[in-house]
Amino acid sequence: MASTITEFSHLQMPLEDILEATNHFDDKNVIGHGGLGKVYKGKLLRFGKLVNIAARRLDTKHKRGIEFWTEISAISNEKVIINKHEAKRSLVMYLSNPTLSWVQRLKICVGVARALSYIHYENGRSYSVLFSEAIGTTGYMDLTIQKTGGVTYKSDIYSFGVVLWEVLCGRKAFMPNCFNRLLVPLAKFHFEASTVNAIMLTWLLQNRLSLDSVQIFTSVAYSCLKDERVLRPDMNNIVYELEKALEFQLPYEIYIVRY
Missing domain, CATH: 3.30.200 (Phosphorylase Kinase; domain 1)
Incomplete structure (x- = not known):
């Protein structure tokens, strides 16, 4: 110590x-x-x-x-x-805001993923396990912690997966006054049923979206929530997949050029 x-x-x-x-x-x-x-x-x-x-x-x-x-x-x-603290407001304040485009959302997710990748591999967090009581914010905490008592970098990946679904669905991970209070079981159900469109932000569906981009994004977001930690991807792989999702979406963006 x-x-x-x-x-x-x-x-x-x-x-x-x-x-x-x-x-x-x-x-x-x-x-x-x-x-x-x-x-x-x-x-x-x-x-x-x-x-x-x-x-x-x-x-x-x-x-x-x-x-x-x-x-x-x-x-x-x-x-x-x-x-x-560089942001004037938290991402949660913009989850349902239509001014935050799909490309912007992807860029934010890529940025956070890169930061987590740096923490995991440059600071050695991927090799550490912390045993402690299960304490965390409702809706984000890796449920495996309650079973094993151990927190690893795969716990970070679970929580990041929750954030990815928040970005796609435009809602918080835990909404106490909502019928579907927890986002994770809702996201898992619709991904496995191939009905993710039912929980995506409505205005996102009304814009020009790359189906490949959405498919890659939802696949990696779902894999982060796997019950068995060993089945969850590592951050380097997540960065690669999210960058690919961004790459597929960029050609669909409309740029207005003023002369």
């Missing part, structure tokens, strides 16, 4: 800096809620530059969290994950 703590010691920062950046975790700065707690926006001075950040603060009722390393929990009292 000591070697791991040393390895990540450069990522630690004074709590006072985070408190100042988020105005002492003021509720006015809340930009989201996750299974582990609230997410706060803020501005943090790092290396002489003011950087927009998103601070995920672990709720005190969760003594352990699958997204927080055990080593970090052992050496800190206040548990906050800091990320650079």
Whole structure:
């Protein structure tokens, strides 16, 4: 454990800096809620530059969290994950927005997939297993965690698969007031029945879509949700498939040229 703590010691920062950046975790700065707690926006001075950040603060009722390393929990009292925050709004705000075209949605998915691929292979996450209690946001969490107690990179892939279906269907993974509250079983049912069109965004179907693009996209999204982790693809393969889906769609885009 000591070697791991040393390895990540450069990522630690004074709590006072985070408190100042988020105005002492003021509720006015809340930009989201996750299974582990609230997410706060803020501005943090790092290396002489003011950087927009998103601070995920672990709720005190969760003594352990699958997204927080055990080593970090052992050496800190206040548990906050800091990320650079570049987007003014979350993707969830645009899921059903018709201004976000199919090509734009594909580009977003490719970008996220590349980032996850980097984390898995450049930071060695694909070789690690974390055993902890099952804690996560409803609708996104790999159900296998509840059976095995272990979290691996294939758990990330499950959650990413859920996001892919959100992008295609224009709805959140969990909608408590909806008849089909959970998106995953709905997506699986319609994919296996070859009726994905029934849950796709209606306005997407009214646009010029490459059938190959949609087929590739839905196939990879479905494979991410496989119950057996070994059957789920790795991120490099997902990146390849999503880039191919994007490539098939590009010729269908209409460009308006002004002279």
